[in-house]
Structure formats: structure tokens, C-alpha cells
Amino acid sequence: MGGVRNCTRCLSHLSAQAAHPRQPRPLRPRKTPCPISLQPVQRTTLSTSAGPKPKTKSRPRLLGLSLGAATVLATAWYALASGSKDESLNDTRFTAFDVVSNEPVSPTAFILTIRGQAGELAKNSPKLKAAWEHGQWSVEFKQPQLQIARHYTPLPPLGGEDGTDGQLRFLVRKMQSGEMSNYLSRMNVGDQVWLRGPHHGFDAPKRLGDASDVVFLAGGTGIAPALQMAHKLLCTNSNNASDNAKPSIRILWANRRSADCVARGEFRGKQEAEHETQSVLSRQIQEMKRTHGDHFNIDYFVDEERNFIGIKEVEAALRSNGTIKTTSTRQLVEKACRWHSDKLLAVSTDEDDRQAMGAACTCDQARAGRKIVAVSGPDGFIEAFAGSKRWAGARELQGSVSGVLGTIKQQSKGMTDDWLVLKM
Ligand SMILES: Cc1cc2nc3c(=O)[nH]c(=O)nc-3n(C[C@H](O)[C@H](O)[C@H](O)COP(=O)(O)OP(=O)(O)OC[C@H]3O[C@@H](n4cnc5c(N)ncnc54)[C@H](O)[C@@H]3O)c2cc1C
Incomplete structure (x- = not known):
């Protein structure tokens, strides 16, 4: 247990990289060129002053024309990409939202609530509806002065909210000298923020199929994707109309810090729950526990209480959320199944699931689906529990499973093969 026990502890002793909630992703060059980069403007300026000297008489006119065209194109592109009054949220340009509230959750975390300004974002947004129907998704915020963007994960709507009314809520950790998180922490009611998205992630219902167990290892703000998955699988998945058909989710x-263990009292007993500070996040967790009972559980681990997630804790979660069977059922997973093959998952990105929406599961139909163990949090956290993701051709692939889960897979001699590992 010793070495592995250090997994969460090491996060606090590692450098800023491990302390980072999640390293910023590159600005999705494959979909659109970096829309908030100042490059187009710089490029024209640079080419004007530092371009090669013309050798013939006709060259300056040609160069002048191309520079003119480039300037017009770059200006149009920059104006388009850096924000517009277009009312629909989309993944190529930034759309304006108003800050509705900025609520502290702990000394280092806060919940930012924003609302679409007008039109379809103010109510019944089909984009938001599609995103919540998909389940896992994030958006990018931009910092206009610095021209940088970072991803954040919307928290699911509370019971009674419809999720498409244009309001979005984010749990954000304020990083020491973090550009975007500090910028967002200074936001006041009525301020304007700019969002691009939605960016859809894994399709959890397709991956889970007929299986019913989910274990989620979440570090810090990694709780947001965990709550998204719980919301999708427990609240909105039409396959689970009856309580018995609901999956069981253990986070x-x-x-x-203990201050970040929101709603811990709810899982410890009534008395503790009564003394807890109420934030919108704690209400949300309490509500999910009360609605879904044994189908929704959170085990809290706190570095400052010297209580860490180790190999034993992960094994225990895999055992109690389903049975680690003595015989493997992995042979029932078709190697070419887009949803359930480990090999195909290793060379996919989380965003590929959205493109493959219509693809059918090709496994043995009697047992279509695999239990999910998902890992979400700072890069160091994901690496420690599931191994790092892998970059190839500007795509962030899942890569093979190593870390704590890799060790458990090796040691269990096939007994954990029912579990599909998703790095969020
Ligand atoms: C899909 C996705 C969803 C996310 N969801 C959330 C969310 O819901 N809530 C949330 O709080 N965060 C979330 N994040 C993380 C978020 O995008 C930012 O990375 C985070 O808020 C820090 O950004 P920043 O600009 O404040 O910090 P930065 O200015 O980027 O840096 C913060 C600190 O980390 C250090 N640092 C930065 N880059 C490196 C590096 N490469 N190596 C070592 N140190 C480095 C800096 O020196 C600084 O001290 C998500 C990330 C992804 C990819």
C-alpha cells in the first residue's frame, strides 16, 4: 500500500504541474485555427516589415496585393473568432454570457454561474440540450486581455432546473498565479465572459451498455465530470426508467484540504450534514444522494487528514461496486467493437465518441457493455492512477493503462477485465 498510497499525497508535494487542476489543452488546431491567437495580426505586421526584398519590378505590387488580401482575411478571421454577438453557443467562436453569481466554496474554489445574454442562449438552447443529452462536455472560456482560453466543465443542473435555460455553473479552483482561474475569480455579477463550445467527451451510456457499475476516481475539480456522468446515467438515461436498472456509481x-470536501456530512450522517456550510455544490451532491440512495456514493480522501486513495482503496471500490469475477468475460468483447475494445480505446480521444454516435456495439449481444472506471483531475492524478494520455498527430489519445489501475489489472490475472478505463 505504501508507495501507491502516495498517489494523492504526491500531488501536494509535486511542482506546479501536479498542482495544476488540469493542464490546459491546446486550442484544438484540428477543428479551427487558434481563433484567439493574435497571430493573424502579427503575421501581417511581420511580413510587412521583415518580408524578403523584391527582386523584380512586378514583385512589390504582387506582394502589396497579397499583403492587403492577407490583412483583410486576417482581420475578418480575427473578428469572427475572437467573439461576436452571434447568439448561439458554438465551437468555432466565442459567445457572450453574463455572470449571475460568483460563490466561494472553499478558500481556493468558487462556483461561477453565468447565463446566455439573448436569443436561444437565454432559454431552450438546442446546443445546451444536445450537450446535456450527450452527458460529458466542456466549454472554453477566454481571457480577452491575454488572449488565452482554458476548458471548464459545467456542473449538471439541479433538480427542478431544466439545463437548457441558458444558465451554466462551474466549479473552479483558483490556481496560484493561474491566469484564467484568477481572472474568473475576480468576476462580479453583471460582468461579461466569453465561451466557446460545447466540446463533447465520452459517451458513457454507450460504453457502459448493459453493465451497471461505475467507479470514478476524481481529484479536486475532477468532481465536475464525475457529477456529469452521474447525472447522465442516473437522472436522464431513458434506459434506466426503473430503479433496478439504474447503474451504481461510486466516486x-x-x-x-478538508474545506474542499463539499457535502461530506451527507455521507457521514444526519448530524454532520446539519452543520455543513451550504453551497450550490453541496446542495447538488446532497440532492443526488437523497434521490439515488445506494446508486450514488462518494468516499472522501483528504491529504491534510493523511487519508489517501491507494491501491487497496481502488480495489475495494472495484469489488464493492460489482464483483471482481474469478473468470474473465473479456472474450465476449469483440476486438473491433468501437465502444468496448481496450485496444481501440487506447488509440481514441474522448471526443471521438461524439463522431461515432451512430456506430453499433458489435460485442456478444447478451453481454453488451463494460463496467467503467473513470479518472479525472490534474494530469499528475490521471497519470498516477491510469497512466498518461499520449499525443499523436495533434490528437490527445487515451494511451495504454498503467499506474495504479495498470498494476491492479496485472495482479488480478484477468479478474478486472470487465472494467473499461476512461481517462477524462
Ligand atoms: C477538459 C477539461 C476540463 C476542465 N475543467 C475544469 C473545471 O471544471 N474546473 C477547473 O478549475 N479546472 C478545469 N480544467 C483545468 C483548466 O482548464 C485550467 O487548466 C486551470 O483552471 C488552470 O488554468 P489557469 O490559467 O488558471 O492556470 P495557468 O496560468 O495555466 O497555470 C497555473 C499554474 O500552473 C503552472 N503551469 C501551467 N502550465 C504548466 C505546465 N505545463 N507545467 C507545469 N506547470 C504549469 C503555472 O506556472 C501556474 O503556477 C479543465 C481542463 C480540461 C482539459
């Missing part, structure tokens, strides 16, 4: 949530 192992690691934080550095």
Missing part, C-alpha cells in the same frame, strides 16, 4: 474524491 472516490481526493482533495488536499
